[in-house]
Amino acid sequence: MTEISEIRRHRAADATVTVTRDGEPLAGHEVELHQVRHRFLFGCTGFEFIDYANGESEDPERDGRAVELWEGLFNFATLPFYWGRFEPERGKPDTHRLLGAARWLADRGHTVKGHPLTWHTVTADWLLDLDNAEIARVQTDRIRREMSDFAGVIDMWDVINEVVIMPIFAQYDNGITRLCREIGRIPMVRMVFDAAREANPGAVLLLNDFDMSAAYECLIEGLLEAGVRIDALGLQSHMHQGYWGEEKTLSILERFSRYGLPIHFTETTILSGHLMPPEIVDLNDYQIDRWPTTPEGEECQADEIERHYRTLLSHPSVEAITYWGMGDGGWLGAPGGFVRADGTPKPSYERLHRLVNEEWGTPPTKAVTDAEGRLRFNGFLGDYRLTWQDRTAEFAIEATGDQRLDVGLR
Incomplete structure (x- = not known):
């Protein structure tokens, strides 16, 4: 295993984020993901x-x-x-x-x-x-x-x-x-x-x-x-x-x-x-x-x-x-x-x-949610902001391994 993958193994996680709007999945929409702080x-x-x-x-x-x-x-x-x-x-x-x-x-x-x-x-x-x-x-x-x-x-x-x-x-x-x-x-x-x-x-x-x-x-x-x-x-x-x-x-x-x-x-x-x-x-x-x-x-x-x-x-x-x-x-x-x-x-x-x-940071990324409003990515541990149109949601990835998170746009 290379040094870079060692760092990522200890400092990043595979995340599946389910995005909701007014309680309903935000399906098939482009959202922007931004890491705002390292853990x-x-x-x-x-x-x-x-x-x-x-x-x-x-x-x-x-x-x-x-x-x-x-x-x-x-x-x-x-x-x-x-x-x-x-x-x-x-x-x-x-x-x-x-x-x-x-x-x-x-x-x-x-x-x-x-x-x-x-x-x-x-x-x-x-x-x-x-x-x-x-x-x-x-x-x-x-x-x-x-x-x-x-x-x-x-x-x-x-x-x-x-x-x-x-x-x-x-x-x-x-x-x-x-x-x-x-x-x-x-x-x-x-x-x-x-x-x-x-x-x-x-x-x-x-x-x-x-x-x-x-x-x-x-x-x-x-x-x-x-x-x-x-x-x-x-x-x-x-x-x-x-x-x-x-x-x-x-x-x-x-x-x-x-x-x-x-x-x-x-x-x-x-x-x-x-x-x-x-x-x-x-x-x-x-x-x-x-x-x-x-x-x-x-x-x-x-x-x-x-x-x-x-x-x-x-x-x-x-x-x-x-x-x-x-x-x-x-x-x-x-x-x-x-x-x-x-x-x-x-x-x-x-x-x-x-x-x-x-x-070692997750760059600002644009991605489209799937039919169930899910967004999958591998990101470094820390605090994130997700934006769709004029609405945002904040969440944190705090541990390595597979992380499943539900976030609601405000």
């Missing part, structure tokens, strides 16, 4: 649009164009909840602005995720004034507050980030590492997941990490054995030191899919400039004044983006891919975006646009 979550950070969404943009024309480019690829946004920036002064969270951005994205039809609720990096400095018991209390209070305030707008969260390194993190002192070192990884995860589940029982809760070693597997196994309910596993893939390749990516997928949990590739970057030196252990240690994109690098990035996305969509466990930054100059100043610093799209943008909207 698969093609994601990217939405950090850049917070000001624009709140009417605070310094350059609305530029930001509006960036939104247009973003929506040409993505249907899933991640917003930042780094505690040290969200609530730098205790009791004064940036709820209003983040909620405004989240609602703006949701109103445009995008799924929104919050990242992260618990992390030892970019955490609140004022935690250092508290003892560990108080840190635990304010951390769980913070989770309940955010998940309650944003419920119905953000119902997906990276609850805790990078737990493998959390208790041994030594770059600087912080309250979350202090707490995790005292109580241990599994009790720490249980504590924050329990608080999140209590605040929003229907939310999708992720465990997220960059560590793809056996240490992450051991943590997951320990959590599952302890009865901690995890809804999805987050795997980071910042490829600043080179593209992983199909073999490594599939090997990682096989290792982590054995737990039977959905997999989200939560933070992906592939560069279009020079690679970070291989001797760098912590990517944050590589700080340079200028890191340009290059024509050769852009062509290579486009090829690697296509290979990476094809590999991930070919695996049935993968439900989401979040690219970490639409434009260049984001995390670590790297040329990892789909768009150059001047706002023009790179070859990687055009390549992914073709894949998402043409090869």
Whole structure:
């Protein structure tokens, strides 16, 4: 079986749609079918649009164009909840602005995720004034507050980030590492997941990490054995030191899919400039004044983006891919975006646009219903709109296999 048919097998379905008008089959009429949204979550950070969404943009024309480019690829946004920036002064969270951005994205039809609720990096400095018991209390209070305030707008969260390194993190002192070192990884995860589940029982809760070693597997196994309910596993893939390749990516997928949990590739970057030196252990240690994109690098990035996305969509466990930054100059100043610093799209943008909207999307189609008002087609999972004259019907294909649906024109 080819890769393309593998993707279609996991991402598309044979559908038989019976179309009715005023309760009667619409027989022998031409209708138009249009896919309006993928079920698969093609994601990217939405950090850049917070000001624009709140009417605070310094350059609305530029930001509006960036939104247009973003929506040409993505249907899933991640917003930042780094505690040290969200609530730098205790009791004064940036709820209003983040909620405004989240609602703006949701109103445009995008799924929104919050990242992260618990992390030892970019955490609140004022935690250092508290003892560990108080840190635990304010951390769980913070989770309940955010998940309650944003419920119905953000119902997906990276609850805790990078737990493998959390208790041994030594770059600087912080309250979350202090707490995790005292109580241990599994009790720490249980504590924050329990608080999140209590605040929003229907939310999708992720465990997220960059560590793809056996240490992450051991943590997951320990959590599952302890009865901690995890809804999805987050795997980071910042490829600043080179593209992983199909073999490594599939090997990682096989290792982590054995737990039977959905997999989200939560933070992906592939560069279009020079690679970070291989001797760098912590990517944050590589700080340079200028890191340009290059024509050769852009062509290579486009090829690697296509290979990476094809590999991930070919695996049935993968439900989401979040690219970490639409434009260049984001995390670590790297040329990892789909768009150059001047706002023009790179070859990687055009390549992914073709894949998402043409090869992996159901194109607008005109077809004639049969004598019983039925329309048969093979389509990618997602939301659809069916149009006949001035009347429409909306429906969703949510699972693979043979799908039989009844839709009534309005």
